[in-house]
Amino acid sequence: MALTTKRSARPHGDHDHAHCVTDAIARAEAVCAEHGARLTENRRRVLELVWQSHAPVGAYEILERLRKDGTRAAPPTVYRALEFLMEQGLVHRIETRNAFVGCPQPEQRHVAQYLLCEACGDAVEIEIGGLARKIASRAAELGFAVAAQTVEARGLCSRCQQTGA
Amino acid sequence: MALTTKRSARPHGDHDHAHCVTDAIARAEAVCAEHGARLTENRRRVLELVWQSHAPVGAYEILERLRKDGTRAAPPTVYRALEFLMEQGLVHRIETRNAFVGCPQPEQRHVAQYLLCEACGDAVEIEIGGLARKIASRAAELGFAVAAQTVEARGLCSRCQQTGA
DNA sequence: TGCGGCTTTGTTACTCTATACCATGATGCC
DNA sequence: GGCATCATGGTATAGAGTAACAAAGCCGCA
Numbered sequence: 001m002a003l004t005t006k007r008s009a010r011p012h013g014d015h016d017h018a019h020c021v022t023d024a025i026a027r028a029e030a031v032c033a034e035h036g037a038r039l040t041e042n043r044r045r046v047l048e049l050v051w052q053s054h055a056p057v058g059a060y061e062i063l064e065r066l067r068k069d070g071t072r073a074a075p076p077t078v079y080r081a082l083e084f085l086m087e088q089g090l091v092h093r094i095e096t097r098n099a100f101v102g103c104p105q106p107e108q109r110h111v112a113q114y115l116l117c118e119a120c121g122d123a124v125e126i127e128i129g130g131l132a133r134k135i136a137s138r139a140a141e142l143g144f145a146v147a148a149q150t151v152e153a154r155g156l157c158s159r160c161q162q163t164g165a
Numbered sequence: 166m167a168l169t170t171k172r173s174a175r176p177h178g179d180h181d182h183a184h185c186v187t188d189a190i191a192r193a194e195a196v197c198a199e200h201g202a203r204l205t206e207n208r209r210r211v212l213e214l215v216w217q218s219h220a221p222v223g224a225y226e227i228l229e230r231l232r233k234d235g236t237r238a239a240p241p242t243v244y245r246a247l248e249f250l251m252e253q254g255l256v257h258r259i260e261t262r263n264a265f266v267g268c269p270q271p272e273q274r275h276v277a278q279y280l281l282c283e284a285c286g287d288a289v290e291i292e293i294g295g296l297a298r299k300i301a302s303r304a305a306e307l308g309f310a311v312a313a314q315t316v317e318a319r320g321l322c323s324r325c326q327q328t329g330a
Numbered sequence: 331t332g333c334g335g336c337t338t339t340g341t342t343a344c345t346c347t348a349t350a351c352c353a354t355g356a357t358g359c360c
Numbered sequence: 361g362g363c364a365t366c367a368t369g370g371t372a373t374a375g376a377g378t379a380a381c382a383a384a385g386c387c388g389c390a
Contacts, residue, residue, distance in 0.1 A: 239368095245367080
């Protein structure tokens, strides 16, 4: 289960990833302000670390990096921050990897759907039109009331197909 | 993360669950025979234990039950059996629970989609027409080649809604 | 300005999930 | 019977997540 793939900070060709991070933080501040929630130093730092790449990051990897900062963090510190960030819609959990990734659209609540590259490790959030509704309505036909959905597809991104990974 | 919901052997009203188990084993034998794979005693036993209920079962719960049988099993024993059973399509993994459930349609390979009741714990495998194709084709538009999919919806089954769980 | 309640963080210890690694045994093929 | 392959045993350890309680910080308010 260990993720042996490499991490990339560039999901769709080269880009200024530092901008992704600063943008994510700025939007997080706006979202928290709107929700009346406190984006504390800890939480902000964890969010930054999640955004270090476009590949989902494990909680213990975040922990390690926090410790490199000189803080004496323990697992609950990280998990609590992640829980908060997920509540605010700033971070999503990738179930098939037990890992976390920043949400590019935190302003509006949505059902996250992901493409996960098995070669570079990147996660790309997509929204397939009508998919969430289709799942919910098929469930409803069976009398099942859907509260949350997980949709994750694993495979190869176009870049990794080309490089023959 | 511990699953605190109760387990049920009856996903859709009362039924003769013993029949589910014997049926699953019989079909597993046929599937393995066709694949030229060996359904050893261990593997058969693990499959039986997975089928003890329609709620996904954790690997360590299987381990515990194996030990009650008097065998001296260790985690790798269980995980190896589960890996084999998944390769044969006899068992599916429920990612959002880190647990395993028997497949009711092992003869034909398919993309498993699940409804997971948060009250009784049951998992119902469904196949929403066109959903897998829709995911794959939307991915293809983005240049992404899908190899595997996970679709899991959590909520309340009709029975648990009625009983006000 | 200091009290009281709430939220956030620290700390320890633990449970649960999963795999690496090496040794041993079974099976089938020739 | 010898050999390769597959399956299991067994130890140890990595990785993921949580319970429980203590301490610190923040905020509103008298």
